Amino acid sequence: MRIPQEPSNRFTKRKVIILLVTFILLSLIVYLYAQSPIAKNLQGVVQGVFSKPKAFIYSLRHSEEKESDIKKENKKLSEKLVNYELMKRENDALKSQFDISSDYSQGLVGAKIVGFLGERALPTAFVINAGEDQKIQKGMPVISDKYLVGKIEKVSKKYSVVITPLNPNFSTLAKLPETGAQGILVGSEEFMVFDRVVITDNLEENGIIVTKGEVKENGIGILPDIIIGKIKSISKNETSPFQSAQVLPIINYSRLLTVFIITTP
Numbered sequence: 231m232r233i234p235q236e237p238s239n240r241f242t243k244r245k246v247i248i249l250l251v252t253f254i255l256l257s258l259i260v261y262l263y264a265q266s267p268i269a270k271n272l273q274g275v276v277q278g279v280f281s282k283p284k285a286f287i288y289s290l291r292h293s294e295e296k297e298s299d300i301k302k303e304n305k306k307l308s309e310k311l312v313n314y315e316l317m318k319r320e321n322d323a324l325k326s327q328f329d330i331s332s333d334y335s336q337g338l339v340g341a342k343i344v345g346f347l348g349e350r351a352l353p354t355a356f357v358i359n360a361g362e363d364q365k366i367q368k369g370m371p372v373i374s375d376k377y378l379v380g381k382i383e384k385v386s387k388k389y390s391v392v393i394t395p396l397n398p399n400f401s402t403l404a405k406l407p408e409t410g411a412q413g414i415l416v417g418s419e420e421f422m423v424f425d426r427v428v429i430t431d432n433l434e435e436n437g438i439i440v441t442k443g444e445v446k447e448n449g450i451g452i453l454p455d456i457i458i459g460k461i462k463s464i465s466k467n468e469t470s471p472f473q474s475a476q477v478l479p480i481i482n483y484s485r486l487l488t489v490f491i492i493t494t495p
């Protein structure tokens with residue numbers, strides 16, 4: 231025997247209608263409440279509470295953007311300042327060098343140091359951006375102001391290697407003008423040695439050693455009276471026919487940016 235379903239269907243339809251009416255009434259109440267002065271005042275309070283954090287966050291974001299712009303400007307200014315200082319130092323070096331070289335008839339070729347070998351403060355060699363294209367040849371002396379930086383050891387098309395007086399492969403005739411003592415100056419990495427000085431010559435501590443000059447017949451070589459360094463200590467044995475002295479460079483190699491090659495005597 232089957233049970234009738236009609237009462238159950240009626241109950242379901244009634245439930246749906248009640249829920250629909252309830253939803254409409256709630257929507258109407260919410261709308262009317264939102265338009266009421268109380269709701270608007272409450273909304274104003276909520277907005278007021280959150281407006282300061284929003285403003286603060288905005289100001290932070292704005293300040294970050296502003297700070298980023300300032301950093302970019304500072305970076306640009308720093309780059310300009312560095313370029314200015316480099317140009318100023320190069321111009322000062324050029325002016326100083328040409329003022330000094332006016333006493334001589336030699337030709338000078340300026341070059342930038344682009345690398346070094348050995349310790350930065352006491353390099354045994356430099357790489358410079360001048361080579362065969364600038365008519366640079368092996369054996370040409372390299373100077374800065376009145377000081378000897380070294381001499382050309384190797385040459386390529388656009389670059390050259392300069393060995394400094396500290397290099398063990400470096401040697402040149404030298405003298406102590408104050409006393410007339412003469413000898414050979416050779417490199418010993420951390421210092422130079424003024425060697426083969428006859429025992430009867432007078433050497434003095436803090437004496438300034440300069441080049442004696444040894445220009446070859448082809449016109450290439452080291453000119454006289456270029457400052458090499460200062461005597462730190464003297465080694466002397468009365469039973470030996472020769473004496474020697476330890477010599478330290480006067481110029482600060484690590485601060486050199488531009489050097490000059492003497493191409494003609």
